[in-house]
Amino acid sequence: MNKITSKQLREAWLNFYKSKGHEIVDPVSLIGDGTTGVMFNVAGMQPLMPYLLGAKHPKGKRLCNIQGCVRTLDIDEVGDPCHHTFFEMMGNWSLGDYFKKEKTAWTIELLTKVFGLDINKLCSTVFAGNESAPKDEETENLLLKQGIKKENIFFLKENWWELEGTLHTPCGPDNEWFYPLTDQECGRKNCDINCPCGRFVEIGNDVYMQYEKVENGYALLKSKNVDTGFGFERMLTFLNHEKDNYKTDLFSGVIALMEKALGVKYGESEETTRSMRIIADHMRTSVMLIGDENGILPSNLGAGYILRRLLRRAIRHARNISLPNDELLKIASYYIEKVYNEAYPLLKTKEDYIISSINQEIEKFSKTIETGTKEFEKLAGSIERKIEFLRKSNPDYVQTDADKVISGKAAFRLYETYGFPIEMTVEMAKEKGLSVDMAGYEVALKEHQELARQSSSIAKSGLASSGETETKYHTATHLLNAALKKVVGEKSHQMGSNITAERLRFDFACDHKLSAEEIKEVEDIVNGWIKEDIVVTREEMSKEDAVKAGAEHQFLDRYPDVVSVYTIGSASKEICTGPHVKKTGELGTFKIKKEEASSSGVRRIKAVLE
Numbered sequence: 280m281n282k283i284t285s286k287q288l289r290e291a292w293l294n295f296y297k298s299k300g301h302e303i304v305d306p307v308s309l310i311g312d313g314t315t316g317v318m319f320n321v322a323g324m325q326p327l328m329p330y331l332l333g334a335k336h337p338k339g340k341r342l343c344n345i346q347g348c349v350r351t352l353d354i355d356e357v358g359d360p361c362h363h364t365f366f367e368m369m370g371n372w373s374l375g376d377y378f379k380k381e382k383t384a385w386t387i388e389l390l391t392k393v394f395g396l397d398i399n400k401l402c403s404t405v406f407a408g409n410e411s412a413p414k415d416e417e418t419e420n421l422l423l424k425q426g427i428k429k430e431n432i433f434f435l436k437e438n439w440w441e442l443e444g445t446l447h448t449p450c451g452p453d454n455e456w457f458y459p460l461t462d463q464e465c466g467r468k469n470c471d472i473n474c475p476c477g478r479f480v481e482i483g484n485d486v487y488m489q490y491e492k493v494e495n496g497y498a499l500l501k502s503k504n505v506d507t508g509f510g511f512e513r514m515l516t517f518l519n520h521e522k523d524n525y526k527t528d529l530f531s532g533v534i535a536l537m538e539k540a541l542g543v544k545y546g547e548s549e550e551t552t553r554s555m556r557i558i559a560d561h562m563r564t565s566v567m568l569i570g571d572e573n574g575i576l577p578s579n580l581g582a583g584y585i586l587r588r589l590l591r592r593a594i595r596h597a598r599n600i601s602l603p604n605d606e607l608l609k610i611a612s613y614y615i616e617k618v619y620n621e622a623y624p625l626l627k628t629k630e631d632y633i634i635s636s637i638n639q640e641i642e643k644f645s646k647t648i649e650t651g652t653k654e655f656e657k658l659a660g661s662i663e664r665k666i667e668f669l670r671k672s673n674p675d676y677v678q679t680d681a682d683k684v685i686s687g688k689a690a691f692r693l694y695e696t697y698g699f700p701i702e703m704t705v706e707m708a709k710e711k712g713l714s715v716d717m718a719g720y721e722v723a724l725k726e727h728q729e730l731a732r733q734s735s736s737i738a739k740s741g742l743a744s745s746g747e748t749e750t751k752y753h754t755a756t757h758l759l760n761a762a763l764k765k766v767v768g769e770k771s772h773q774m775g776s777n778i779t780a781e782r783l784r785f786d787f788a789c790d791h792k793l794s795a796e797e798i799k800e801v802e803d804i805v806n807g808w809i810k811e812d813i814v815v816t817r818e819e820m821s822k823e824d825a826v827k828a829g830a831e832h833q834f835l836d837r838y839p840d841v842v843s844v845y846t847i848g849s850a851s852k853e854i855c856t857g858p859h860v861k862k863t864g865e866l867g868t869f870k871i872k873k874e875e876a877s878s879s880g881v882r883r884i885k886a887v888l889e
Contacts (some may be wrong), residue, residue: 280717283394283518285529288511289345289622296343299381301371303539304338304709306346308573309365312584318582319349322366324506329770331449331488332373343371345511345622349564351585356591357560358553360523365564367511367714371482375502382485382505383421386456390567391481394518396424400459402479406452408436415452418487422454433472438504440486448505449488450497456483460522472500478519483509505882517718524555532617533610540606554596561593562610562637567631570615570626573881577640580760590640595648595703604641611637652707658689659711683712684870687719695727750858751866751888752783754815754847755805758863759886760831760850762804763787772831774881782887783874789882793874805869812864813848820844822854830854 281657284292293303307326311318318662320326323346330336336852346368373382390396403422408414419432456481457472472479490497516524524543525534534545537555546552568575568586573583577587597607611634616625626633662683669676685708693699727867739777756776763771767789775786793801822842830844831853845859846852860866867888877883 282520283428283515285511285515285527285618285823286621287513288518289294291393292345292389292509294370295385295393296341296549296554300342300383301343302338304336304344306344309347309349309567310572310573310575314437315617318585319351320346321348321350323348323370323508324372326373327370327506330373331506333502336374338527340374340376341372342374345369347454347567347623349568351589358550358557360556361513361516363417363512363560363564365523365560365567368567369507369509369511369514371505371507373503373505375504378489378503379418379487382466382487382507383418383425383454386454386483386507387422387427390456390458396458400430400431401427402431402433402457402464403427403458404435404438404455404458404472405431409436409439410488412439412452413452415487418452418454422540423704429625429772440488441492446492446494448492448860449489449490449500450492451489451503453484453486455481456485457481458517460517475794480513482514482517483507487764525559529618530559530563533562533613536606536613541600550680551600557596558593558602558607558610561589563635564653565590565593566611566619566626566633567627568624569636570618572625574629578779583716588700590637591644591648591700591703592706594641594644598648604645607873608634608638609643630667643886647698651693651697654697655699655704655707658693659684659708659713680714681713685713685715688717688723689719690715690720691723691727694724708771746780749778750889751860752778753857754859754863754886755866755869755886756783756785756853756857757845757847757853758805758866758869759783759785759801759884760787760800760809763789765804767793774877775807782885785884785886786877786881788880789886790880792876793882798871802869802871808847808850809863809866809869811848812862813850815859816846817859818844818846825854828852832853840870 283489304327312318324331325340325348327336330342336342347365349365351364353362354364357364358631367817382660383627387398387401388402405418405422406412410486414434415438419434422432423429438453438455440453441448442448448650459479461478463478464470465474465478467476469472470476470478484507486506486508488506489500491500512524512527512529515529516522517526519527524530535554537558538545541551543551545555565586568589575583575586577583577590579587592733593607594604597604613629615630615633637768662685666678666682669682670678677784686706690701690704690736692702693704701715701717701720705717721727735844756773756778760773767787771787771789773785773789777784809847819841820828824845825842828844829852831851842854843856845855847863869886870889871884871886873885875883
């Protein structure tokens with residue numbers, strides 16, 4: 280097994296699949312575009328979903344790339360050797376082209392010939408079958424023909440991939456690959472891939488989409504797909520004989536910066552090492568999100584709030600281990616200049632902007648954290664003093680978990696008065712053996728939000744105010760959005776809007792400048808709907824039901840559990856918080872005044888109602 284740098288791994292993956300006739304597709308933005316219901320791109324295959332579902336890709340049927348992803352659901356796990364908020368997935372796809380025979384052969388060739396793994400140690404898991412789909416004996420036979428030992432092939436029922444709860448979508452068995460970290464068995468009777476000792480590590484996954492999910496089970500697809508995913512960080516760590524991702528060259532440079540600044544060695548102190556990992560991870564993700572082609576900034580809403588949380592968590596852990604704030608900026612620069620300078624050249628172009636944005640958040644939060652930490656310590660101290668008083672005044676006192684709870688109102692006061700994030704209160708409470716009454720916090724938060732609901736609704740709708748004219752323009756954006764989907768295609772979707780009493784501005788996903796004919800067609804469709812004088816209806820329903828009903832939405836996570844869905848006949852159905860006219864006939868005549876580029880892959884329309 281060969282040692283390898285991140286640059287070498289990147290090149291090896293792409294060059295191997297290029298040699299097999301694959302076209303390299305550029306990675307997409309990390310920032311969700313509002314069409315998938317998630318804030319960030321969370322999987323390597325997510326951008327390819329339309330093509331796995333049948334759309335034709337402009338680069339053909341054989342594709343490969345290395346796609347950046349952001350996931351924050353398991354943020355509390357970051358700090359161990361292997362969890363990250365930003366990570367990359369190495370992928371390759373067959374869109375109705377080759378299938379199991381070619382893919383099993385190529386995966387084995389890559390792992391053994393390129394990466395130097397021993398085929399006699401390589402293990403694979405295969406779908407065991409169930410009442411709806413048969414055992415995947417085809418893959419087993421192909422693996423055996425390629426030289427995988429029979430005793431190294433394991434049948435598991437969980438080796439199946441599908442979109443939960445979604446009919447008429449591709450699905451099928453998957454083939455996962457495992458390899459031992461050491462030849463030394465743990466002593467248990469069967470020290471194989473199922474052994475809890477962790478000797479074997481999963482290194483990748485080939486999904487064979489050969490079925491369509493139907494109401495009574497699965498039906499065979501005419502056009503079969505292959506979806507391959509190998510974790511970049513995991514593979515790099517494995518190929519370098521390590522168990523700690525932070526010992527690879529993706530992180531070793533920034534770890535060295537912290538070691539020098541602190542005068543300590545990574546790994547010496549469990550607490551300090553955990554903080555070093557959190558700082559290294561969160562600063563990397565922050566650089567990537569700010570430096571993205573659709574880059575965001577720290578804020579109190581949506582994806583910007585997640586970024587703010589990551590940065591502030593890094594700042595707090597830096598404070599905990601006495602790492603100067605200047606070192607955080609050095610870490611950010613190191614990622615830009617040394618680690619990702621070739622793979623993500625846009626970062627270098629935006630370096631000054633990225634560093635300046637991070638520095639502003641550091642300065643802003645440094646004041647908050649100092650005041651908020653003092654208030655938290657007072658709060659925690661009062662609980663500890665109360666427990667001590669009860670212990671001394673009552674010999675029969677028995678401490679319970681209820682005695683060690685920070686009230687929801689107190690936690691909300693820290694947030695409202697001092698800007699102290701609830702996640703930080705929870706984390707610091709946990710470190711002191713305390714907990715937070717989250718139910719009480721949510722009640723206090725909802726009461727606060729209700730007071731600001733009206734202004735919040737206006738802001739989310741893109742309105743500068745909510746007068747009669749602005750209301751008309753807001754309804755017109757729904758019609759414009761629907762018309763663009765007819766003219767440009769379903770790939771078009773809203774990327775942003777701004778409305779004043781004079782005009783509407785609408786940003787939408789599109790890869791080309793609209794022709795005069797396309798602009799005229801959009802105008803005609805919108806004005807046709809206006810002339811029909813269609814009734815605009817509003818329904819309240821759960822977010823899940825709204826999505827099932829086909830309602831358009833942008834950044835679904837920002838909406839409450841119960842949403843308003845506005846329907847304009849058969850023209851438009853959208854989740855929305857803004858005001859609308861009662862009938863489209865109130866709008867007048869729709870006229871596009873300007874169509875221009877907004878950013879990469881995003882166009883902008885300015886229009887008026889006459």
